[in-house]
Amino acid sequence: MNNIFLITKREFLTQVKKKSFIILTLLAPLMIIAFGAVIGFMFKANESHxxxxxxxxxxxxxxxxxxxxxxxxxxxxxxxxxxxxxxxxxxxxxxxxxxxxxxxxxxxxxxxxxxxxxxxxxxxxxxxxxxxxxxxxxxxxxxxxxxxxxxxxxxNLDKSFTLKTINVSEDNKEDSDLAFGIKSAMSMILMYVTFMFILIYGVRVMRSVLEEKNNRVVEIIISSVKPFELMMGKILGVTLVALTQFIVWITMSVAGALILNTGFSSLQKNIPGGNEELMSKLDIGQMATQISHSLLEMNFPLIIFVFIIFFLLGYMFYSSVYAAIGSAVDNETETQQFTLFAILPLTLGMYGSISVINNPDGPVGFWMSIIPFTSPVAMVARIPFGVPAWQIALSIALLAGTTFFMIFLAGKIYRVGILMYGNKATMKEIWKWIRS
Structure with a gap:
């Protein structure tokens, strides 16, 4: 256990001390906003008159x-x-x-x-x-x-009709169209971020294992630690790196929502009622205030908890798969035939979760958020709309059990494959490693 802690600490500190990590963590939200602005500008610039x-x-x-x-x-x-x-x-x-x-x-x-x-x-x-x-x-x-x-x-015939929706399961809170739009946007963001980070950081684990294997550094390392401890240390270390970035971004997002909520509200209170021209210029500010109100009305502690739990378990599950792949092959070219097993379930979960937004409590949304292969992205897509506690607990239990089982299988593959050189691993050989 002490060796796992030391390897985790080394992997974590190696990553977070890099200037690129600090710059990316602080600037990533601004880069995303700038990217969206550029896309909007491109559409605007391409419009013809x-x-x-x-x-x-x-x-x-x-x-x-x-x-x-x-x-x-x-x-x-x-x-x-x-x-x-x-x-x-x-x-x-x-x-x-x-x-x-x-x-x-x-x-x-x-x-x-x-x-x-x-x-x-x-x-x-x-x-x-x-x-x-x-x-x-x-x-x-x-x-x-x-x-x-x-x-x-x-x-009078064309007059629009507004239907007020009262949700009794959420203390009779009224669901507005704006609130639904914000929930949908948050669902898409959480789902996409989870998918991308599991994919990016999982590949990072695989490349790290493959690099140490090809450099023969692993032969020196495993003289003092067990292969399983080395694998777990790498997975946990990179997991903590991603978690650190998430905590920083969540803090920045909540702070931004609070600033918009209090800043625009106080500004509008100080504007004279007859100044229609000035009030019209604050339409964007009023919209920002409404958005921030809707954001703050959400159950953020639950959303953040579910997001972190499912990201951590999902990342550990797929990272163990990537670590097993890295230890079973000798070069990145050979990884292509195996990484499909990790990419396909994630992709299915991401694209399948798009339909979840239209019907969060439907059968597709339910089963995709329960099945461990897709639940890391499907559950975080459903959570802004509200999910029963028993479904969250069942999904976490199944995902945790599957994750530990996958780590156990990956440890067996890692134990043999990390020291195999020059031999192209086949599915039959990998099955023998698992059974040994």
Whole structure:
């Protein structure tokens, strides 16, 4: 036991003393936010602004086709249609001409069948769909007028309906759409972070074992410690490194939520009620306040506890698999045929958990959060929505039992494989190592 502690301590201190670890731990949340901002900027930068001239032969669309930040509608006289179409090619100041046919009585179907869009350049699919949508809305309004329905009646028909949801299992707390969105986002983040860290740090254990095996350093090490102690020390050491990063990030996230909650709330209280212009500028701040309120209303102690427990057990389970793989092969190329056994269950758990968000208490969500191979990612995906205590306890018990059993099997493979050189291990040989 003392040897395991010493190896764990060495692995942990070796990792956390690196400047890269400190920088990454502190800057990772900011890097994630910056990455999201860059993605958003890329989508924004790729948006096009199209100038579309409109020839309205029906006289129905003038004043009803509204320009926006994506499309600028410019109405031109019908007599200019032929010359405009003829000179459209090569005109850098114009993207297309929308030609709307004349009405034949009250037959609006003629507009739907005879409308044409002549373009000077390739336009995006979303731009074309927006033009179709804009025309459809005008035609829809005209059809409603022909039916004798007034605009006020139409607005009353289109009035949105808000259904309040009271959850009796959560002390009659009201579930808003914003709260559901935040829970979904947190579910995706926890699930993805668990998946990525188990994968990244598990591979790190495998490479560490493989490197020591190829450098023959392990022959010196196991002269003073048992192979099983060496394997457990590596797994626990890297586990504590990942756990340290999580604690720092969780602390930063909670602190950020508290700052947003108190900062924006106090700022809004000091704003005069009649200053509408200033209040409109704080829409983002109000949204941030609502988000922080919803975050703080969650059962964070339970979420953090479940997240840490399932990450630790899941990481130890898959790290033992990776350690066994590293000890059974001689180079990284050979690892490809074995790592599939570790990657597939994790991937299944991650993608399967996407459906869990729509129905957290459904059969898929239940069984994936109970089966040990997928529960490390599936349970953390369900926990923001609330999970019965007995399901959490059962899942932890099954995962813990499976983890210790896997460590036992990996120890047997590690004990023989760590000293095997030049021989490509087969499944038959690995089975013999386990039975020995």
């Amino acid at each position: 199209n100038i579309i001239e409109v020839v309205d032969n029906s006289g129905l669309f003038r004043g009803q086709l509204k320009s926006d930040e994506k499309i600028n509608y410019v109405f031109i006289p019908a007599v200019e249609e032929l010359s405009k179409v003829k000179n459209l090619k090569g005109n850098e100041n114009l993207d297309g001409i929308l030609i709307l046919p004349a009405l034949s009585g009250n037959d609006l179907d003629n507009i739907e069948k005879g409308s044409r869009l002549v373009v000077n350049t390739k336009i995006g699919f979303d731009t074309k769909q927006q033009i179709i949508s804009d025309i459809t809305n005008v035609i829809k309004k005209e059809k409603i007028k022909q039916l004798g329905i007034q605009q006020a009646q139409l607005e």
